Amino acid sequence: MLQPFRLALALALVSGAAARAEPAQGARVDRKRPVTVASAPAEPLPVVHVAGDTPTLFLFSSPIQRKTLTFDESRIRVLDAGERSIVVQPVANLGDGERQEIGVFFADGRAPARAAFVLVTDPAEVDSRIDVQRPAPPSETCPTDAHAPAPKPEDFVLLGYLDGKGVxxxxxxxxxxxxxxxxxxxxxxxxxxxxxxxxxxxxxxxxxxxxxxxxxxxxxxxxxxxxxxxxxxxxxxxxxxxxxxxxxxxxxxxxxxxxxxxxxxxxxxxxxxxxxxxxxxxxxxxxxx
Structure with missing residues (x-):
């Protein structure tokens, strides 16, 4: 049987460890989760929670074209971009109702050709890691191009087919x-x-x-x-x-x-x-x- 002093010390250590395991009051809960990109222009973009004090890592299931990244540089920083990943962080917490979009094209051109997300700041949660997934390809009975988004003029510039010299x-x-x-x-x-x-x-x-x-x-x-x-x-x-x-x-x-x-x-x-x-x-x- 434990002596009273040793029992009190053990309870104090357990209590201290439990307190350290719990997030500090007011801190955001750190999330790591998979997200599937929109498969058609009419679908809403997936929402990702970001914070000014936490980098958010996007891991893509297939290679991306880094030069096609689009975002508001005055509000969002891209800390790093690789063949299958980007790390972003807002300059400061985004304001109430503020929604920032970030997007990038996949390298293989398969539909959906572009991954885009809406970034917001949530007081309770922050996404430190997003595993980006693409929807399953349509069945063979469906036309392959039925789900492909219609190209826009800016796509040709982002993909590098047009530059300042024109055509x-x-x-x-x-x-x-x-x-x-x-x-x-x-x-x-x-x-x-x-x-x-x-x-x-x-x-x-x-x-x-x-x-x-x-x-x-x-x-x-x-x-x-x-x-x-x-x-x-x-x-x-x-x-x-x-x-x-x-x-x-x-x-x-x-x-x-x-x-x-x-x-x-x-x-x-x-x-x-x-x-x-x-x-x-x-x-x-x-x-x-």
Whole structure:
């Protein structure tokens, strides 16, 4: 049996340990929790509690594009940003009713492409760690692009496709190739920061079979050919006697030089469309060249 002095000492130590384990009166409860980003523009953004004396760590389930971070620098500080994480802290506790938004794009471009949060200060709680999760991809029976947010003009700047030099354009002469059974109309070339693009309407002549464009290549006078991505305004083949808007786009190395390419679009039955002398003027502020 414990002596009275030893018993009193033991009770005092236990009481002191319990007091240290409890948060000080008025202190915010520290939370660490998972948060799922909004999957559509109409959904409300998740709310994160921040405080002026506590950094908040966001851990992302997939890599992010740090240069696309958006926030109010007068109210929010980004202490660190990595491949899958950012650490933020408000300059001071946010006022009653004040809501600050912070957002960043994921690197893979998969929907939802952007993670955004509303930051508020709560007197009772603070989030010291947020595990950012993306919603599960839609089932295969649903169109993949049904949940993708519509792009906005600022997205192209944030993603680095546009800079202060703007975009240059050049008109391309209409072509007719009776042997292959093609005519082109209204073709325009575009050149921006690190990319080139051709927007062209292709007619499949009535004496030829339906034709589906499958792949495209930009070939210059020097250097290796550039494999292009093809985007069509409508899926499926171009029926005889009908037209289809086709876009070919490729990434390029940064350079001040002007480019001249031949664009070749290949498709069914070995048929191909060749558009020579496609010009991409060097980037410069201004309109069409």
């Amino acid at each position: 240059t354009t050049s008109k391309i002469q209409d072509r007719r190739d009776d042997a292959q059974g093609f005519r082109t109309q209204g073709a325009v070339s575009f050149r921006g920061k690190g990319w080139v693009l051709v927007d062209v309407t292709i007619w499949n002549t009535s004496d030829k079979q339906a034709w589906t464009p499958r792949e495209a290549t930009f070939t210059g006078r020097v250097g290796m050919p550039l494999r292009a991505r093809l985007v069509t305004a409508k899926k499926g083949p171009i029926p005889p006697g009908e037209e289809r808007r086709v876009i070919a786009v490729a990434e390029i190395q940064e350079s001040d030089a002007s480019f001249v390419f031949a664009l070749e679009v290949r498709g069914d039955d070995g048929r191909r469309l060749l558009i020579p002398e496609v010009r991409f003027p060097k980037p410069a502020a201004g309109g069409a060249q």
